[in-house]
Amino acid sequence: MQQKLGFARAVALAVLMTGASPMALMAETPADTLVIADAIDDIVSIDPHEAFEFSSVDLNNNVYDTLIELDPSKPGELVPGLAESWSVADDGMTYTFKIKPGITFSSGNPLTAEDVAFSLRRVVKLNKTPSFIITQFGLTPENVDQMVTFDGDTVTLKTDKAYAPSFVYNCLTAGVANIVDMKTVMANEVDGDMGNAWLKANSAGTGAYVLKSFKPNEGYVLVAREGHWRGDAKIKTVFMQHIPEGATERLLLEKGDIDIARELTPTDIAGLAGNTDIKIQGDVGGQVYYLALNQKKAELANPKVQEAMRWAVDYTGMQDSILKGLWVVHQNFLPQGFLGALNENPYSLDLEKAKALMAESGLTLPIEVGFTVRNNPERMDIATSIQNTFAQIGINLVMDVGDGKQGLETYRGRKHDITLQTWGPDYPDPHTNASTFALNPDNSDEANATGYLAWRTAWDPGPELNAETEAAVVEKDSAKRAEMYADIQRKVRDNSAFVLMFQQARQDGMRANVSGFYAGGATDSASYWTVSK
Amino acid sequence: MLRLVGQIAIGLLTLAITLLGLLLITFVIGRVVPIDPVLSIVGERATEAQMQAIRVKLGLDLPMWEQFYIYVRDALHGDLGTSIRTGESISAEIARYFPATLELATLGTIFGTLVGIPAGVLAATRPGSIADQIVRVVGLLGYSMPVFWLGLIGLLVFYGQLDWVAGPGRLDPTYDMMMEFTLTPYTGMILIDSALNGAWDVFGNAVSHIILPAGLLGYVSMAYISRMTRSFMMNELGQEYITTARVKGMPEWRVIWVHAMKNVLVPLITVIALSYAYLLEGSVLTETIFAWPGLGSYITDALFAADMPAVLGGTVVVGVVFVTLNMVSDILYRIVDPRARA
Numbered sequence: 024m025q026q027k028l029g030f031a032r033a034v035a036l037a038v039l040m041t042g043a044s045p046m047a048l049m050a051e052t053p054a055d056t057l058v059i060a061d062a063i064d065d066i067v068s069i070d071p072h073e074a075f076e077f078s079s080v081d082l083n084n085n086v087y088d089t090l091i092e093l094d095p096s097k098p099g100e101l102v103p104g105l106a107e108s109w110s111v112a113d114d115g116m117t118y119t120f121k122i123k124p125g126i127t128f129s130s131g132n133p134l135t136a137e138d139v140a141f142s143l144r145r146v147v148k149l150n151k152t153p154s155f156i157i158t159q160f161g162l163t164p165e166n167v168d169q170m171v172t173f174d175g176d177t178v179t180l181k182t183d184k185a186y187a188p189s190f191v192y193n194c195l196t197a198g199v200a201n202i203v204d205m206k207t208v209m210a211n212e213v214d215g216d217m218g219n220a221w222l223k224a225n226s227a228g229t230g231a232y233v234l235k236s237f238k239p240n241e242g243y244v245l246v247a248r249e250g251h252w253r254g255d256a257k258i259k260t261v262f263m264q265h266i267p268e269g270a271t272e273r274l275l276l277e278k279g280d281i282d283i284a285r286e287l288t289p290t291d292i293a294g295l296a297g298n299t300d301i302k303i304q305g306d307v308g309g310q311v312y313y314l315a316l317n318q319k320k321a322e323l324a325n326p327k328v329q330e331a332m333r334w335a336v337d338y339t340g341m342q343d344s345i346l347k348g349l350w351v352v353h354q355n356f357l358p359q360g361f362l363g364a365l366n367e368n369p370y371s372l373d374l375e376k377a378k379a380l381m382a383e384s385g386l387t388l389p390i391e392v393g394f395t396v397r398n399n400p401e402r403m404d405i406a407t408s409i410q411n412t413f414a415q416i417g418i419n420l421v422m423d424v425g426d427g428k429q430g431l432e433t434y435r436g437r438k439h440d441i442t443l444q445t446w447g448p449d450y451p452d453p454h455t456n457a458s459t460f461a462l463n464p465d466n467s468d469e470a471n472a473t474g475y476l477a478w479r480t481a482w483d484p485g486p487e488l489n490a491e492t493e494a495a496v497v498e499k500d501s502a503k504r505a506e507m508y509a510d511i512q513r514k515v516r517d518n519s520a521f522v523l524m525f526q527q528a529r530q531d532g533m534r535a536n537v538s539g540f541y542a543g544g545a546t547d548s549a550s551y552w553t554v555s556k
Numbered sequence: 557m558l559r560l561v562g563q564i565a566i567g568l569l570t571l572a573i574t575l576l577g578l579l580l581i582t583f584v585i586g587r588v589v590p591i592d593p594v595l596s597i598v599g600e601r602a603t604e605a606q607m608q609a610i611r612v613k614l615g616l617d618l619p620m621w622e623q624f625y626i627y628v629r630d631a632l633h634g635d636l637g638t639s640i641r642t643g644e645s646i647s648a649e650i651a652r653y654f655p656a657t658l659e660l661a662t663l664g665t666i667f668g669t670l671v672g673i674p675a676g677v678l679a680a681t682r683p684g685s686i687a688d689q690i691v692r693v694v695g696l697l698g699y700s701m702p703v704f705w706l707g708l709i710g711l712l713v714f715y716g717q718l719d720w721v722a723g724p725g726r727l728d729p730t731y732d733m734m735m736e737f738t739l740t741p742y743t744g745m746i747l748i749d750s751a752l753n754g755a756w757d758v759f760g761n762a763v764s765h766i767i768l769p770a771g772l773l774g775y776v777s778m779a780y781i782s783r784m785t786r787s788f789m790m791n792e793l794g795q796e797y798i799t800t801a802r803v804k805g806m807p808e809w810r811v812i813w814v815h816a817m818k819n820v821l822v823p824l825i826t827v828i829a830l831s832y833a834y835l836l837e838g839s840v841l842t843e844t845i846f847a848w849p850g851l852g853s854y855i856t857d858a859l860f861a862a863d864m865p866a867v868l869g870g871t872v873v874v875g876v877v878f879v880t881l882n883m884v885s886d887i888l889y890r891i892v893d894p895r896a897r898a
Binding site for chain 1: 604641642643644649652653708711712715716723724725728729732733736737844845846847849853854857862
């Protein structure tokens with residue numbers, strides 16, 4: 024009987040509570056709280072030296088800081104982060120960073136040059152996926168203790184070659200170069216993991232927020248800390264909720280239960296038009312869409328055919344219909360926002376010109392080629408459009424539709440004819456894309472250099488372009504470096520095995536009272552500490 | 557006594573063979589899919605040497621039979637391996653996702669049973685009547701409407717317009733914090749944990765979050781249960797013993813709910829168990845719409861990430877659930893039907 028009464032009371036209370044759920048009645052979230060909905064199931068690890076997914080790098084951007092940061096308002100410009108000044112010696116291989124005084128970690132420990140050196144060494148020694156961004160300067164687990172040293176308030180980084188200083192600095196703005204609190208991290212070390220397991224559920228940074236809780240595929244909570252060196256954040260608590268479905272996000276946003284929705288589809292955005300409680304903020308992302316033409320197939324190596332294809336893609340037609348708000352026309356391999364990015368898009372749909380070029384190619388038309396496409400609605404839409412326009416100039420595409428990883432294996436194995444692909448930069452320096460689109464030191468099958476997109480599609484950029492790409496990464500003068508990348512991009516755009524088409528765009532929906540949210544553009548990640556309501 | 561022991565032994569043996577078969581099939585599927593799990597760990601940039609190193613580390617270079625032996629051996633120790641994607645123990649991950657599904661599926665099945673059986677009986681006792689037609693149409697809608705669409709409309713109406721229930725997720729963020737930092741977790745099921753902690757505000761919030769998805773799943777299983785109840789009941793009501801009971805002047809409610817129901821219950825147990833098992837697999841679409849961190853989305857995410865150990869782990873859990881529920885319904889069957897005891 025006792026038990027039954029208890030149950031009855033529970034049910035009664037439940038019914039009462041359902042009617043009076045405080046959050047359900049609240050029209051808006053509290054002024055010092057930010058609730059964000061996003062799909063965060065891409066997260067593999069939130070250890071800053073292992074994290075390499077969009078969502079985890081977004082999180083870490085608010086919890087950790089880097090020595091140098093990118094100025095979002097001026098592409099390619101660097102501003103101080105944890106370092107107040109930096110310089111490179113005349114040999115071009117010794118970099119010195121002077122640490123800002125008075126910065127503390129969330130634990131209260133003061134930031135020292137030793138923490139910085141420890142963090143860079145940790146990246147190299149842990150050797151997780153994004154570590155190549157740092158190890159590409161010639162750092163190895165064996166030599167890193169000698170290459171990265173500290174003395175007083177300065178940290179010295181030695182590189183194996185005299186790279187372009189902007190290349191080194193840009194890489195140091197990437198998430199993998201975040202600085203962690205050595206004492207706290209090492210206090211939580213298990214079996215020599217340098218705190219890796221602990222940092223998958225905790226944070227130890229100098230950022231505006233501290234990680235309060237992280238639940239994979241559910242969400243995370245960040246709490247603002249006092250005494251942050253940038254000044255305390257206005258938003259005291261950030262709730263990130265994993266809500267993968269755009270329509271669900273839209274409903275929550277309209278109701279005021281969330282402040283920012285990051286997975287809205289173009290349909291959701293269109294449905295929100297006219298709602299004065301909600302605004303849409305556009306930004307660009309770093310990914311680019313392109314076609315790769317396998318040069319082992321003679322027809323596809325024909326320069327006339329390549330050029331014809333560039334005139335046979337309905338760029339603006341797709342941008343304004345199926346890709347609306349998601350992708351914008353962009354025909355160069357560096358996304359907007361990168362040092363040296365180009366804004367020229369010379370190609371448009373011109374079937375007459377394309378037909379004339381096909382006629383000049385000397386081939387018997389029509390030709391038939393395979394088209395490897397990943398089975399996803401957006402890609403299928405793009406592929407269908409291209410199949411349609413190519414057919415009109417005498418190129419019959421035979422679709423090979425499959426799972427993304429399957430298509431990737433075909434591509435890496437050089438077994439495709441044409442494939443529709445996206446590429447995202449690994450770090451905010453032009454070399455990340457130049458080194459894969461415009462560099463291919465050994466085009467032989469034996470080289471198996473799957474890291475280069477040029478190799479995958481069997482395209483040899485030739486000694487001149489290879490050399491120019493190698494030269495750009497060691498060019499000391501940033502302005503000249505930007506020029507070089509502009510030139511490399513034009514060459515790849517107009518004469519290569521790639522047809523570059525679009526750059527990622529993104530649209531975040533937010534309540535009208537939210538201001539200061541920065542999504543990060545093509546080179547950076549989301550910042551919550553700049554937000555106010 | 558000896559017979560019971562024998563039955564249990566046979567049951568357990570069947571269970572073991574079924575599970576071994578399940579492991580074998582999922583294992584083979586996991587190996588023949590043309591997806592290289594190594595690619596999903598190392599990313600696009602990796603060199604062949606880096607990939608080979610990971611392959612050796614994961615034991616993917618060993619002969620198939622040896623890989624299978626290692627997998628079965630570890631599974632028997634409760635170790636379902638390590639997720640390729642997250643590097644975490646799969647058993648621990650499933651222990652986190654499964655309670656969310658269990659809570660939702662249990663509530664859904666309770667809804668479905670409590671409404672489905674009376675509805676089916678009502679329809680069976682008045683065939684062709686308006687009540688029968690209504691049950692038929694409502695049931696048909698439950699069968700044929702996409703859950704995805706029903707879920708969205710449900711949210712739009714009951715959350716968006718009427719404000720009767722809370723939105724997606726298991727709890728509001730603030731309650732979620734309370735749950736995590738002030739309450740003792742016993743089961744991972746929020747309704748039970750908050751009640752055991754006496755945190756009734758959290759409980760209330762959890763109820764207002766779970767009602768809609770559980771109601772939706774309940775509706776779908778109700779549709780099935782009511783149709784099956786109707787046909788079982790019609791079948792029983794045509795039997796001679798029912799006519800005899802009626803002739804004897806027994807009240808109609810007793811004829812239906814005691815005499816006929818006893819026999820209807822036998823096949824119905826299997827129906828309910830199957831429908832429960834189906835919900836326990838985790839309804840991916842419902843979980844996506846309601847941002848419910850359950851087993852269905854866990855397995856799907858793992859599949860898309862080519863994380864085969866996690867897919868296998870999830871499949872094994874689903875398999876165990878199926879086999880266990882099958883056994884439970886077998887036992888109940890014996891209790892309800894004296895003939896089966898012989």
